[in-house]
Amino acid sequence: MEEATILVLLLFSLHIQQLFTAEIGIISESSFLTENDTLVSPARTFELGFFKPGSSENRYVGIWYKKIPVKTVVWVANRDYPLTNVSSSMMRIVSMGNLVLMYDTDNVVWSSNTTSSRNATAQLLDTGNLVITDGNHMNIIWQSFDYPTDTFLPGMKLGKEGSAEWHLSSWKSSEDPATGEFTWSADTRGYPQFLLRDGLGAVKFRHGPWNGQRFSGSSWSPDNPIFTLNVVVNESGLVCTYDLVNSSVIAKLTLNSSGLYEFSVLLEDEKRLEVIVELPKDVCDTYKICGTYGSCNTADAQRCSCLDEVKFEPKNKRGWETGNWAGGCVRRIPLDCKNGTDGFINYTNVKLPDTRESWFNNTMSLTECKAICLQNCSCMAYANTDIRGDGSGCLLWFNELLDIKASSNRDQDIFVRMAYSELGESGRQAMDDLPLFSFARVAEATATFSSNNKLGEGGFGPVYKGMLEDGKEIAVKRLSKTSSQGIDEFMNEVVCISKLQHRNLVKLLGCSIEGDEKLLIYEYMPNRSLDEFLFDKTRSTLVDWSMRLNIINGIARGLLYLHQDSRLRIIHRDLKASNILLDLEMNPKISDFGIARSFGGNETQASTERVVGTYGYMSPEYALDGLFSIKSDVFSYGVLVLEIVTGKRNRGFVHSEHNDNLIGHAWRMHSEGKAMELVDSSFAESSNPSEVLRSIEVGLLCVQQCPEDRPNMSSVVLMLGNEGALPKPKQPAFFTEKNLLRTDFSSVSYPTSSSNDLTVTEIVAR
Ligand SMILES: *[C@@H]1O[C@H](CO)[C@@H](O)[C@H](O)[C@H]1NC(C)=O
Ligand SMILES: *[C@@H]1O[C@H](CO)[C@@H](O)[C@H](O)[C@H]1NC(C)=O
Ligand SMILES: *[C@@H]1O[C@H](CO)[C@@H](O)[C@H](O)[C@H]1NC(C)=O
Ligand SMILES: *[C@@H]1O[C@H](CO)[C@@H](O)[C@H](O)[C@H]1NC(C)=O
Ligand SMILES: *[C@@H]1O[C@H](CO)[C@@H](O)[C@H](O)[C@H]1NC(C)=O
Ligand SMILES: *[C@@H]1O[C@H](CO)[C@@H](O)[C@H](O)[C@H]1NC(C)=O
Ligand SMILES: *[C@@H]1O[C@H](CO)[C@@H](O)[C@H](O)[C@H]1NC(C)=O
Ligand SMILES: *[C@@H]1O[C@H](CO)[C@@H](O)[C@H](O)[C@H]1NC(C)=O
Ligand SMILES: *[C@@H]1O[C@H](CO)[C@@H](O)[C@H](O)[C@H]1NC(C)=O
Numbered sequence: 026m027e028e029a030t031i032l033v034l035l036l037f038s039l040h041i042q043q044l045f046t047a048e049i050g051i052i053s054e055s056s057f058l059t060e061n062d063t064l065v066s067p068a069r070t071f072e073l074g075f076f077k078p079g080s081s082e083n084r085y086v087g088i089w090y091k092k093i094p095v096k097t098v099v100w101v102a103n104r105d106y107p108l109t110n111v112s113s114s115m116m117r118i119v120s121m122g123n124l125v126l127m128y129d130t131d132n133v134v135w136s137s138n139t140t141s142s143r144n145a146t147a148q149l150l151d152t153g154n155l156v157i158t159d160g161n162h163m164n165i166i167w168q169s170f171d172y173p174t175d176t177f178l179p180g181m182k183l184g185k186e187g188s189a190e191w192h193l194s195s196w197k198s199s200e201d202p203a204t205g206e207f208t209w210s211a212d213t214r215g216y217p218q219f220l221l222r223d224g225l226g227a228v229k230f231r232h233g234p235w236n237g238q239r240f241s242g243s244s245w246s247p248d249n250p251i252f253t254l255n256v257v258v259n260e261s262g263l264v265c266t267y268d269l270v271n272s273s274v275i276a277k278l279t280l281n282s283s284g285l286y287e288f289s290v291l292l293e294d295e296k297r298l299e300v301i302v303e304l305p306k307d308v309c310d311t312y313k314i315c316g317t318y319g320s321c322n323t324a325d326a327q328r329c330s331c332l333d334e335v336k337f338e339p340k341n342k343r344g345w346e347t348g349n350w351a352g353g354c355v356r357r358i359p360l361d362c363k364n365g366t367d368g369f370i371n372y373t374n375v376k377l378p379d380t381r382e383s384w385f386n387n388t389m390s391l392t393e394c395k396a397i398c399l400q401n402c403s404c405m406a407y408a409n410t411d412i413r414g415d416g417s418g419c420l421l422w423f424n425e426l427l428d429i430k431a432s433s434n435r436d437q438d439i440f441v442r443m444a445y446s447e448l449g450e451s452g453r454q455a456m457d458d459l460p461l462f463s464f465a466r467v468a469e470a471t472a473t474f475s476s477n478n479k480l481g482e483g484g485f486g487p488v489y490k491g492m493l494e495d496g497k498e499i500a501v502k503r504l505s506k507t508s509s510q511g512i513d514e515f516m517n518e519v520v521c522i523s524k525l526q527h528r529n530l531v532k533l534l535g536c537s538i539e540g541d542e543k544l545l546i547y548e549y550m551p552n553r554s555l556d557e558f559l560f561d562k563t564r565s566t567l568v569d570w571s572m573r574l575n576i577i578n579g580i581a582r583g584l585l586y587l588h589q590d591s592r593l594r595i596i597h598r599d600l601k602a603s604n605i606l607l608d609l610e611m612n613p614k615i616s617d618f619g620i621a622r623s624f625g626g627n628e629t630q631a632s633t634e635r636v637v638g639t640y641g642y643m644s645p646e647y648a649l650d651g652l653f654s655i656k657s658d659v660f661s662y663g664v665l666v667l668e669i670v671t672g673k674r675n676r677g678f679v680h681s682e683h684n685d686n687l688i689g690h691a692w693r694m695h696s697e698g699k700a701m702e703l704v705d706s707s708f709a710e711s712s713n714p715s716e717v718l719r720s721i722e723v724g725l726l727c728v729q730q731c732p733e734d735r736p737n738m739s740s741v742v743l744m745l746g747n748e749g750a751l752p753k754p755k756q757p758a759f760f761t762e763k764n765l766l767r768t769d770f771s772s773v774s775y776p777t778s779s780s781n782d783l784t785v786t787e788i789v790a791r
């Protein structure tokens with residue numbers, strides 16, 4: 026009996042309940058939502074209806090979780106326009122497409138402002154998104170997810186993309202959903218980042234910049250068990266969404282009315298949501314609490330310290346001690362940007378500074394990034410934009426660094442600009458590995474590439490003489506802009522080459538890149554190049570035989586180093602008298618090495634489609650078939666030796682009795698036992714016949730037709746240094762470039778300069 030009564034009562038109360046709240050599936054022109062109705066999502070996760078927050082008498086239409094007994098509102102339609110008398114209020118579609126909240130039949134307090142040509146309906150999806158679709162249900166014409174209030178749900182977007190913007194703003198209080206004091210929004214000045222601002226617009230807290238994995242400084246690791254963040258940062262802006270790892274878990278992010286950004290999840294008991302993370306988390310999250318270059322550490326009693334206690338000091342020391350940190354820190358040794366010697370120091374365990382005055386490019390590499398930063402005196406630091414893999418992208422800061430926080434877990438490297446003397450051993454080493462000059466500095470050194478300072482035209486562009494501030498003389502090669510080489514490739518190349526050090530190689534001091542300008546800076550050689558001595562009547566008398574032999578030996582050692590002893594195997598491909606520079610003591614130094622390797626286009630060690638080299642020095646297999654190897658350099662070396670001994674150019678050599686070039690002539694004289702007659706009259710007296718003969722024979726061995734018949738450079742060095750018998754040279758390859766041009770090339774581009782041994786940078790072989 027009793028049980029039956031209870032059952033009846035229960036049924037009755039259920040009936041009453043249903044009287045009070047009817048559930049509806051859609052809102053349309055004919056289906057209204059009134060105070061006694063709720064709109065429920067298909068899987069009954071969310072519910073939309075009229076509600077009264079706390080003890081307030083105001084009524085609002087909002088969305089809350091259907092399953093959670095403690096009413097947890099995630100969206101409010103009329104947050105700033107409360108209803109006071111709900112009995113005459115309703116939400117419905119008017120004029121076919123406009124969703125409105127109204128009272129007394131004609132007073133609209135809120136409207137979606139949408140129009141449609143068909144009868145639209147409003148529905149609540151299981152994500153908590155209220156959508157208006159026109160007759161075609163796939164066609165969403167409006168959604169509440171585009172108008173967030175204080176809550177960020179899975180599937181929603183937050184951020185900025187072009188002109189679209191999604192941000193959170195807090196409730197005024199827990200009893201008033203009106204637009205409150207705090208906002209959480211994307212700031213897209215510089216590298217986009219999320220900022221928490223107060224009612225006056227002042228920044229309270231800043232999410233570190235997104236680094237491909239997480240927001241810098243954030244303790245949320247990318248593989249946390251609850252959600253995954255999806256963030257895109259590009260020129261269009263910053264867009265953040267998140268997904269729950271377990272989609273049946275209920276969780277949300279809310280900016281509460283005290284300005285705390287909270288992540289909460291539904292507890293086991295399923296009665297209410299519990300906050301598990303909130304931001305700002307601690308005092309160190311307070312925006313710029315430690316001022317410029319100050320770093321905040323929660324583990325320290327003294328919250329603020331300078332980013333680096335050795336290199337920075339508090340600006341206001343007394344204030345600093347009393348907890349007034351706003352003045353921040355300053356460098357102990359000021360930067361010296363004009364000198365071009367500033368470098369960078371790598372800091373790892375910090376939340377990256379405010380990026381509002383920054384610049385970024387997601388495709389640049391760190392090397393490019395460093396180069397760009399170094400060349401702009403207002404650039405204070407750089408970092409990758411994405412730390413995944415080996416890192417990519419470039420982020421540059423153009424202000425004094427602000428809002429840095431010490432981070433316990435290893436975060437991301439940031440490279441902060443420092444004066445040279447502050448760099449320390451490894452820092453200076455890194456600078457010396459990649460010696461970058463600012464374009465402005467080089468331009469100043471060369472009087473803006475004045476034609477008066479032009480030394481000549483090398484294989485890849487003109488060369489200028491210059492003088493640095495400290496009086497040091499330099500030679501600057503301005504690479505032609507047509508090179509298709511990327512900046513990164515170029516820089517890597519320069520780093521490699523700068524590591525090649527040998528007394529018979531010209532020392533590369535550094536490089537400069539700015540836009541499409543690429544400069545190489547070498548030590549200046551006061552005696553300029555070998556050709557200016559060899560082929561000049563008066564100057565040739567200044568170079569006696571012992572100097573010539575020293576030059577022949579020096580070039581051999583330099584070339585051997587390139588071919589065998591350096592870490593890279595380098596084939597010069599353009600060895601010639603004008604590429605042999607001479608220092609004050611007339612020691613030879615090979616120049617233009619290495620760069621040749623990378624300017625040949627798509628090449629392998631064995632062949633190339635673009636023949637780079639100089640007529641008269643090119644081996645037959647290279648000139649004709651584009652095949653190059655260390656033996657093609659050996660051929661050029663042989664030609665050079667014969668030129669040094671004879672004082673004649675191979676190319677353009679004329680003889681009254683035959684049409685052979687210098688190689689042919691030398692072979693002819695050697696076979697006839699008249700090799701000594703080849704010797705240039707300008708030094709004949711000083712010559713040592715056995716050394717001369719030996720040099721001629723080595724020269725002839727080097728210009729053999731078949732690459733296999735030519736010695737390698739280590740044999741050449743041995744042959745030159747020993748007294749023993751040499752292999753007998755066979756008839757060498759001798760051809761004249763006239764025949765070559767007529768018969769073997771489909772197209773040839775001639776240099777326009779009058780110099781007759783200019784490098785031909787492009788010959789298309791048939
Ligand atoms: C809602 O229900 C209450 C109680 O039954 C009733 O007084 C009120 O008139 C209803 N409101 C509407 C709009 O039907
Ligand atoms: C609410 O509106 C209804 C209909 O317009 C009206 O009858 C009622 O008196 C109003 N109640 C209050 C408290 O204003
Ligand atoms: C609709 O338009 C009104 C008046 O322009 C505006 O105040 C209101 O915010 C708009 N509603 C939405 C949802 O954008
Ligand atoms: C919209 O709905 C009304 C009432 O249900 C109907 O009379 C009208 O034809 C519909 N219009 C369209 C364009 O479907
Ligand atoms: C930025 O990313 C968004 C989302 O991936 C994409 O739709 C947009 O086209 C991107 N913009 C640019 C300029 O790359
Ligand atoms: C997902 O969450 C639900 C509700 O908390 C739980 O019952 C279920 O076991 C979870 N699933 C997984 C794979 O963890
Ligand atoms: C905001 O969140 C914090 C931390 O959860 C809490 O202490 C505070 O009371 C909340 N403020 C309101 C108005 O709910
Ligand atoms: C430039 O830097 C070098 C290397 O640190 C230093 O020796 C020199 O004094 C600096 N020159 C000027 C003008 O500061
Ligand atoms: C930066 O410093 C960290 C730790 O000292 C080191 O592991 C990392 O290789 C450095 N990065 C560069 C590019 O030098």
Ligand SMILES: *[C@@H]1O[C@H](CO)[C@@H](O)[C@H](O)[C@H]1NC(C)=O
Nearest residue numbers: 260385386387388389393512
């Ligand atoms: C980013 O850098 C790449 C490579 O240097 C360049 O091609 C691209 O134009 C740059 N993009 C922007 C927007 O500056």
Ligand SMILES: *[C@@H]1O[C@H](CO)[C@@H](O)[C@H](O)[C@H]1NC(C)=O
Nearest residue numbers: 383384400401402403404423
């Ligand atoms: C340095 O960068 C800033 C910010 O991008 C720019 O305004 C300034 O013109 C740059 N200076 C030079 C010398 O390129």
Ligand SMILES: *[C@@H]1O[C@H](CO)[C@@H](O)[C@H](O)[C@H]1NC(C)=O
Nearest residue numbers: 509510625626627628629634
């Ligand atoms: C170089 O040649 C190879 C093979 O012909 C080709 O696959 C590759 O794409 C070329 N690379 C460039 C940069 O042209």
